[in-house]
Amino acid sequence: MKVNCSKDSLLTGVNTVLKAVSSKNTLPVLQGILVKAEDQHLIFEATDLEMGIRCMVPAHIEKEGVTVLPARIFSDLVRKLPEAPIELELENDILKINYYESNLSLRGFDPDEFPLLPDLNGEETFVLPVDIFKNMIRQTIFACSTEESRPVFTGCLLQIEESNLRVIATDTHRLAYRIAEISNPENCKFQGIIPAKTLNEIYRLLRDDEENLTIRFNEAQILFQFGSVVLLSRLIEGQFPNYKQVIPQSCQTKLFLNTRLFQDSVERASLLARDGNHPNIIKLSVESERLSIDQSSDLGEISEIMNIKKEGNDVNIAFNSKYLLDVLKVIESEEVLVEMSGSYSPGVIRPLDDPNYLYLALPVRTS
């Protein structure tokens, strides 16, 4: 292998695939990044067997070749390279990196041991609009669970059905639901739980100027292709619970709130909600047209009052402030509608002007 390229190309390649490098001490070769020179491109690949990423960057290839380099040291070195023309040269299993009159060399792994990334050619294909999909990820992913003991909750359910695209996430204490209308002339059908880690990477790697994202899938895997990136992920096995049955069909109280003012109030109150027994629990009380959040702890106390528009009953209810802030941060609408039915039923939060998003959180039972 003999290649001339820029530092930028190397950096783009390394940064794109780095998150897929295995962090566990399994096969040593999985702690490496595959670098392949082929057809005027450098191809970078990494996988931890759950997720694999491939990225192609332009380069001048004098001689084709392939190696696997230890990810940590390779990425650190690339980051520190000067902004100068860079030459890569592979001899036996040693990669020499030349810049100015300096050079360094790295010992690679045997590329034959590196697992192939299946490209799912021949499987069903569908094209998603990037702007819509990115927003769907952003508005749901935070509701995923991080507990590995219950795998189905560590990902988002993605559903493609007729002209509807749905993304749903829940950790069993709260649930985020987003639906969007898409064009689906071939009547493609898909339902699968995509690991949150995969969606985080897609969100990070998708550029706003990209229009479309192609997905290909089978029973066990899903592949995302956009720009010069291919990301393959396993799907989480298991049955996603029936989310429809937990969405309340009616409510006793409706609050119409200014999103940012409500968010600020909750944020201030949560700073003082540091009580050892009930950390981050804030109590809302609604009396006629006033919403108040009163909080006191060893640190001090706060009394937030908001004048609001209300329909229905007064209510006293307590929430984990994180559950409220997480959703308020991802709602762009000026006003939110909060629906409640007493102190124990889930509260529903939705943007007032957007029927396609819904979030529900269970209140905290306080004595």
Add this chain to the structure above:
Amino acid sequence: MSQLTQALIEVEERLNSLLEEVQRLRPYVQSLEEENARLRRELCALPQQETERVIANAQQIQGVAHDNLERLYNEGFHVCHLHFGQPLEGGDCLFCTGFLMRD
């Protein structure tokens, strides 16, 4: 024997065998009809009173079951089918609440 006579004999033989087939099937049809009538009679025989008692019983069992599940949940265990019987960790469960409120 003319060809026509021969043909007529063959038709007659075929008709005879069909007739035999019909006679063989007749008792089966008859017994199926009797069975059908008997089942209809049995279905109607359950008195109205009995039906009401069965329904009331089922409702009571359901009510008791619901109360038991609610108690179990309040004592800190999942009653949703996802994690039935497992301890509630990290707060209430949407699916348990959804299940308990539904009926």
